[in-house]
Amino acid sequence: MDADVEKGAADVSDDRPAAQADPLGAIAPDASPDAQDSGTGIMALSLPYQVVLAVALAVAGVFACVHLAMVFLHVAPSNTLTKRHGQAVDDWVYPEFEQNWKLFAPNPLQQNISVEVRAELAAPDGALRTTGWIDLTAQDTEAIRHNPMPSHAQQNELRRAVDFYLHSHSDDERPEGLRGHLSEEYMRRIAMHRLDALPVLRGPDGRALAGDVRRVQLRAVTRPVAAPRWSSEETDTAPSYRDLPWWRVTEADRPAGAHRSGTEAAR
Amino acid sequence: MTTPTPPQPSPAPRPSPAPLSGPTPQPSRTAAREPFDRRLARAVQTVTGRSLGPYQTAIVRIGFSLTWLLFLLRELPYRHELYGPDSPWSWEMARRLIADNRSFSVLMWSDGRLWFELVYGLAVLSAVLLLVGWRTRAVSVVFMVGVLSLQNRSVFVGDGGDNVLHLAAIYLVLTRCSQVWSLDARRAAREARAAQAGGPPRVDRTGPLLWTVLGGLLLATTWFSEVSGEWWLPVLLWVLWLGNALWWLVCRFAPGEPRTLLDALAHLGHNAALLVIMAEVCLIYATAGWYKVQGSRWQDGTALFYPLHLDYFTPWPALSGLLAASGIMVMLVTYGTVIVQVAFPFTLFHRKVKNVLLVAMMLEHAGIAVLLGLPVFSLAMISADAVFLPTAFLAGLGAWVVRGRDRLLRRAPAGTLPEQRRTGEEHGPRTLVG
Structure with a gap:
C-alpha cells in the first residue's frame, strides 16, 4: 500500500526539479519559518508520535484503497463482486461519488x-x-x-x-x-x-x-x-x-x- | 533575469533525501539494490515528510476553479432557470429527490430567492479566491460546498464536466494545493523573509476571522443535516474546522513535535488525496476506453461520424460536416481515441509515452470544446489531465507566464516584484550558506 502511494506520487513529480522541490520549505502556505530548521515527516518524530503517525498512515492508506476499489466497482460492468456486494458499493458511492464515464460508449448516440x-x-x-x-x-x-x-x-x-x-x-x-x-x-x-x-x-x-x-x-x-x-x-x-x-x-x-x-x- | 521557481533544496539536511523511485532509470536501480525495509522506511518518510506534486496540485486547483468560474459567469443569465427558484426542476422536486438520495445542498436550507442569490454569489467568490489561492485551505471547503450545492440542486442539467468537477472539488479539500502559484505561497514567503530578518511575527487577524465565520456556517450545516447531505459530510467539515484550530494552537504554543506531527498528517492527507485524484483520472479513461472497445461503431471506425451529426453537439455544422466528410479521417480519430484512452493508464509507467499521450488527450479535448460545443466539459477534463503534467514543464510554464507578465508591466517597480523572483532572491544566499 505504501509502495502504491509512493509510486503514484512518483509519477506526478517524475522530473529532476521535483526531486529537489521542497514544497514545505519557505513556500508552503501554512509553514512558518521555524519549520525549515526542524525536520519533517516520520523521521523527525520520537517514538510515541511515530506510532500515532503510523496508525494514521495505515488508516489513510486503507481508506484510499477502499475508496478506489469502491469507485472501480461502481464504474466496472456488473460482475461477481457487484452482484454479491452491490449494495455496499452503492452505499459508499452514492450520492456524492456517483460517476459515469461511458462517454459516447459503447456506441455513440446515433x-x-x-x-x-x-x-x-x-x-x-x-x-x-x-x-x-x-x-x-x-x-x-x-x-x-x-x-x-x-x-x-x-x-x-x-x-x-x-x-x-x-x-x-x-x-x-x-x-x-x-x-x-x-x-x-x-x-x-x-x-x-x-x-x-x-x-x-x-x-x-x-x-x-x-x-x-x-x-x-x-x-x-x-x-x-x-x-x-x-x-x-x-x-x-x-x-x-x-x-x-x-x-x-x-x-x-x-x-x-x-x-x-x-x-x-x-x- | 527572473529565475523560474524550481524551489531550492531545503537548507536543513534531510534525514534521507528521499529520491523518487519511478520512471527515471537511475534511482530505480539504486532502489532495487536497497533492502526492502530501507525502501519502505523511505517511502513512509516521503509520504509523511512532503506534500508531493506541488505544481500538479496547483495547476489542478487553478484549472478547476477557472472552469467553475467561467461556467458560473456564463450561466449568470440562466442561473434562475438552472438552479434557482424559476427552475423547471422546482425546489420542491429537488427536496423530494434529495430526501431520497441524501445528497448535499445548502440550497435546500431555504427556497428563498435571496438565499439562492447569496449562494450563487458565494460560489463565484470562492472560485475567484481558489483561483488566486487566497486562504486555500478554508476557501477550498467553501468551493466544494458551492459546487455540491448548485449541482445537487439540479442534478439533471449536468454533464460529464460537472461530474468530474464535483469529484475534484471534494478531493481538492484534502490537498495542499496552494504550495505554489498562490497568494498563500506569497504570504508565506513574505512571512518567512520577515522572520529571517528578525522582525516580530505579523499578527494574522484574517485567519481567525475566517475561521469564526465558517464556524457559523458549520453550525448551520449541522443544524440542517437532517434536510440534506449524508452524515459524513458534516463530520468531515467538523474535522477540518477543528483541525485548523488545532494547527493554529499548536503553531503558537507547541511548535515542536506536535507541530511536526500535524504537518506530517497534512502531508499524508494531501498525498492520499493526490493518489486518489490520479487514480480517478485513470478510471475515467479506462472506463471511457474499455466500454468503447465493445461498441460496434468504434470497431468499424465510424463512431466519430455520429456525434458530428447530432443537433445538440454541432454548433458549427459546416466544420463538423467537413471533418465527417472524410471516412479515413473519421476512422483515424475514432481508432486514435480508443487507443489513447485504453492505453493511458498503462503509459504512466513510462514517462515519455505518458507525456505524448497526455498531449494527445489535451488536444482532443480542445477539439471537442470547439467541435462539439463543450468548452466547460473540455476544460474540466484538461484540468484533470493536468495532474499528470511533468514538473519541469509546469515550472517552465510558470516562469514563462511570469516573464510574460514582467514584459507587459515593464515599469513594475521593485516593490511589486513577482513572487517567483522574490523566492529566488530569498533563497539564493541561503543556499550558499547552507
Missing part, C-alpha cells in the same frame, strides 16, 4: 431525439382549442448553432430530461417509482416553461395564452442519423414517434408568475 409539445387551451369563454405540435428541441438547436459556449439550459436541460423520462418509464408510459413521477412533473414543467416564453402562444391582442393551457401532450421524435456516404450501410432515417399521454396542467406545473402573465401582457 439518432437525434426531439421533444414536441401540443397544448389544449381553454379560452376565458370556455372554448377549447388545440395547438399544433411545437418542436421544443428545435429551440435548443437554434440556440446552440454558432454558439461557442452553449448554456446548460440549452444543451442539457431538455436533452437530459427526456432521457431521464425514458429511463424511468415502462414502454406503456407507466412511471417507475419516485423518479418516474418526478420526471413526468419535470417534463411538464419544462414544457410549460417553454410555452410561456413562446411568441406563437399569444393571442391576436398580444395576450400570452400560456395561462389558458389546460392539458399538454408531449412526444419524442427519433430521427436516426443517416449512415455516412462512404459506407455501404442502409439506414432507415424515417422518424419514429413515441406519444406520451395527455397530462392535465396543475398550478404547480406553471412557471412562477405565469398565471399573472395574462393580465400583465394585456396592459
Whole structure:
C-alpha cells in the first residue's frame, strides 16, 4: 500500500526539479519559518508520535484503497463482486461519488431525439382549442448553432430530461417509482416553461395564452442519423414517434408568475 | 533575469533525501539494490515528510476553479432557470429527490430567492479566491460546498464536466494545493523573509476571522443535516474546522513535535488525496476506453461520424460536416481515441509515452470544446489531465507566464516584484550558506 502511494506520487513529480522541490520549505502556505530548521515527516518524530503517525498512515492508506476499489466497482460492468456486494458499493458511492464515464460508449448516440409539445387551451369563454405540435428541441438547436459556449439550459436541460423520462418509464408510459413521477412533473414543467416564453402562444391582442393551457401532450421524435456516404450501410432515417399521454396542467406545473402573465401582457 | 521557481533544496539536511523511485532509470536501480525495509522506511518518510506534486496540485486547483468560474459567469443569465427558484426542476422536486438520495445542498436550507442569490454569489467568490489561492485551505471547503450545492440542486442539467468537477472539488479539500502559484505561497514567503530578518511575527487577524465565520456556517450545516447531505459530510467539515484550530494552537504554543506531527498528517492527507485524484483520472479513461472497445461503431471506425451529426453537439455544422466528410479521417480519430484512452493508464509507467499521450488527450479535448460545443466539459477534463503534467514543464510554464507578465508591466517597480523572483532572491544566499 505504501509502495502504491509512493509510486503514484512518483509519477506526478517524475522530473529532476521535483526531486529537489521542497514544497514545505519557505513556500508552503501554512509553514512558518521555524519549520525549515526542524525536520519533517516520520523521521523527525520520537517514538510515541511515530506510532500515532503510523496508525494514521495505515488508516489513510486503507481508506484510499477502499475508496478506489469502491469507485472501480461502481464504474466496472456488473460482475461477481457487484452482484454479491452491490449494495455496499452503492452505499459508499452514492450520492456524492456517483460517476459515469461511458462517454459516447459503447456506441455513440446515433439518432437525434426531439421533444414536441401540443397544448389544449381553454379560452376565458370556455372554448377549447388545440395547438399544433411545437418542436421544443428545435429551440435548443437554434440556440446552440454558432454558439461557442452553449448554456446548460440549452444543451442539457431538455436533452437530459427526456432521457431521464425514458429511463424511468415502462414502454406503456407507466412511471417507475419516485423518479418516474418526478420526471413526468419535470417534463411538464419544462414544457410549460417553454410555452410561456413562446411568441406563437399569444393571442391576436398580444395576450400570452400560456395561462389558458389546460392539458399538454408531449412526444419524442427519433430521427436516426443517416449512415455516412462512404459506407455501404442502409439506414432507415424515417422518424419514429413515441406519444406520451395527455397530462392535465396543475398550478404547480406553471412557471412562477405565469398565471399573472395574462393580465400583465394585456396592459 | 527572473529565475523560474524550481524551489531550492531545503537548507536543513534531510534525514534521507528521499529520491523518487519511478520512471527515471537511475534511482530505480539504486532502489532495487536497497533492502526492502530501507525502501519502505523511505517511502513512509516521503509520504509523511512532503506534500508531493506541488505544481500538479496547483495547476489542478487553478484549472478547476477557472472552469467553475467561467461556467458560473456564463450561466449568470440562466442561473434562475438552472438552479434557482424559476427552475423547471422546482425546489420542491429537488427536496423530494434529495430526501431520497441524501445528497448535499445548502440550497435546500431555504427556497428563498435571496438565499439562492447569496449562494450563487458565494460560489463565484470562492472560485475567484481558489483561483488566486487566497486562504486555500478554508476557501477550498467553501468551493466544494458551492459546487455540491448548485449541482445537487439540479442534478439533471449536468454533464460529464460537472461530474468530474464535483469529484475534484471534494478531493481538492484534502490537498495542499496552494504550495505554489498562490497568494498563500506569497504570504508565506513574505512571512518567512520577515522572520529571517528578525522582525516580530505579523499578527494574522484574517485567519481567525475566517475561521469564526465558517464556524457559523458549520453550525448551520449541522443544524440542517437532517434536510440534506449524508452524515459524513458534516463530520468531515467538523474535522477540518477543528483541525485548523488545532494547527493554529499548536503553531503558537507547541511548535515542536506536535507541530511536526500535524504537518506530517497534512502531508499524508494531501498525498492520499493526490493518489486518489490520479487514480480517478485513470478510471475515467479506462472506463471511457474499455466500454468503447465493445461498441460496434468504434470497431468499424465510424463512431466519430455520429456525434458530428447530432443537433445538440454541432454548433458549427459546416466544420463538423467537413471533418465527417472524410471516412479515413473519421476512422483515424475514432481508432486514435480508443487507443489513447485504453492505453493511458498503462503509459504512466513510462514517462515519455505518458507525456505524448497526455498531449494527445489535451488536444482532443480542445477539439471537442470547439467541435462539439463543450468548452466547460473540455476544460474540466484538461484540468484533470493536468495532474499528470511533468514538473519541469509546469515550472517552465510558470516562469514563462511570469516573464510574460514582467514584459507587459515593464515599469513594475521593485516593490511589486513577482513572487517567483522574490523566492529566488530569498533563497539564493541561503543556499550558499547552507
